[in-house]
Amino acid sequence: MPIATVNPANGETLRTYEAMDEQELERRLQLAQATFRTYRTTSFTDRARLLNRAADLLDEDQDDVGRIMTTEMGKPVKQARAEAAKCARAMRWYAEHAQELLADEEPAAADVKDSGGSRALVRYRPLGPVLAVMPWNFPLWQVVRFAAPALMAGNVGLLKHASNVPQTALYLEDLFHRAGFAEGCFQTLLVGSGAVDDVLRDERVKAATLTGSEPAGRAVASTAGEMIKKTVLELGGSDPYVVMPSADVDRAAQVAVTARVQNNGQSCIAAKRFIVHTDVYDAFAERFVAGMAALKVGDPMEEDTEVGPLASEQGRSDLEELVDDARRSGAAVLCGGERPDGPGWYYPPTVLAGVTREMRIHREEAFGPVATLYRADGLDEAVLIANDSPFGLSSNVWTRDEAEVDRFVRDLEAGAVFVNGMTASHPGFPFGGVKRSGYGRELSGHGIREFCNITTVWHGA
Structure with missing residues (x-):
């Protein structure tokens, strides 16, 4: 794949770049190794000053x-500005909290004596x-949520x-x-x-973090395992969005639209599978489909656009294949489902019903x-459907019944459970998944400590 800016709204190649040669990479x-020797000794105060300036x-x-x-x-420009603002807030959060999060810890006195x-x-x-292999869908946020804690910890x-x-x-870098x-x-x-493997194998690189596809994660994890290097992987997601009878159905349907189409639907933590109790299924489906169908799809540079183009032509083709496979296998298309005419890699907001386990879209993101x-038909079946996925990134549950909340929190196989709200990331909360969503x-604090040497210091009597 060439290193290039290609506008997904019209397919025009705006700028191309030559890949760095081996001499520049070396x-x-x-430089990274030499800089680390001195940067690692800087104070939290100095690091925070620099990170606040970056914010x-x-x-x-x-x-x-x-x-x-x-x-x-291709993300709507309003969402792009919001992403930049979120990154600045995260930088300030780590500038403020890193020293506390990485403060020395004292074991229990009894254990020291023993x-x-x-x-x-x-x-x-x-x-x-630390090598960061990052994706295009949140091109600032994915990087900053690694860079801010890594830099505050003293890594490069x-x-x-x-x-x-x-x-971007x-x-x-600038x-x-x-x-x-x-x-x-x-x-x-x-x-x-193709250069990632050699960089990761270099002894000067001590660890890696990757957000991206499952194949990319497997490749990085395999090399890192061979080289015995620490990795953090955030891979795909097919998050369940469960709606129970006690939920505010109107609100749940309204939020569901945003939860699905945020970032043009290209988000690992976007809700993708909407599992609705039969008692409220028809009411939810009616509102949800109407909301999806009413979204404005268009030029992402326009302020009122809600859904822009997909990021690549291949991405649109992959999505079309999933929809077409489901349709051929008997799924009902309640809205969307047809590629629009004209330039750009647009695809309409689409809702499928009657999905079965044999369909690719049931298993794939x-x-x-x-x-x-x-x-x-009930809570048990909702949990079974929600967990019938190779992924386990996040999940959403809509219910006013605290006993049901406890069951979902206990039984859902996911890195997060959001109750009566949409999954979102925040610097104060750990983010990641289980199963094929990574590790x-x-x-x-969990994130900033991932790339630290947790050192025991012991003094004799």
Whole structure:
């Protein structure tokens, strides 16, 4: 895949980039290693000052970087600006909380005595250069939620971004440099996916984090395992959205539309499978389908556009294949389902009902504005349908019954359960999944400690 900006609204190639050669890649690896030796000794105060400055600059750049993201991957420009604002807030959150999150911990006095020691502590130390392999769908947020905690922990970052968002990738490197971080603290590697394996095998790279597809995750995890390097993986998701009879059905249907089509439906944590109790199924389906059908699809640069184009022609083709397979196998198309005429990689908001286990869309992630509706006769069946997926990223449950909430929290196989609301990420909460959605956690204290050397310090009596 070429490293290029291709506008998904019209298919026009706007700018192409040459991949870095081996000499430039080596220079950057050397720089990362050398910079880490000194950056690791900086204080939390100095790191926070730099990260807060980066947040201020990002706020100032919000309009410009929003347009860059929209041009490169097609998200509505209002959502792009909101993504930039969210990144700035996350930077400030880690600047404020990192020192507390990584403070020395003291084991229980009884354990210290029992060990024969006089005192002990646990200290969090940085690992070194960390490789981040990031996707195009949230081209700022996916990177910042790695970079902010990594930099505050004293690590340095090497970004291999998706090849269709090179301008966003270069903007991020420039942002941290303008904020005052040393040149080697955060570097963008303009290389193709074929170079990832060699970079990860390099002894100077100490760990890796990847957000992306399951095949990409398998490849990185395999190499990292061979090299015995720590990894965090955030892969696909096919999140269930369960609606029970006690729910506010009107509200649940309204939120469901946003939950499905946010970011043009190209979000790992977007609700994709809508599992509705039979007592409220018809009422929910009517409202949900009407809401999906009423969305404005169009030019993502227009302020009132709600759904823009998919990020790539291949992505649209993949989505079409899932819908067509379901239709051939008997699924009912309640709205959408047909590619529109004209330029750009648009696909309409679509709702499918009557989905069965034999259909591909039941097992595979639909990365675009396509929802599947399921009818459940009770809580037990709702849980069975929700868990009948290879993925386990997040989940949504709508009920006013606390006993039902307890059951869903206990039994849903997911990294998060959002009750009466839409899944969202926040720097204060751990983010990640189970099963084929990956392992490890981003964000919160759990995320910042993923790439730390958790060091036991023991003193004899």
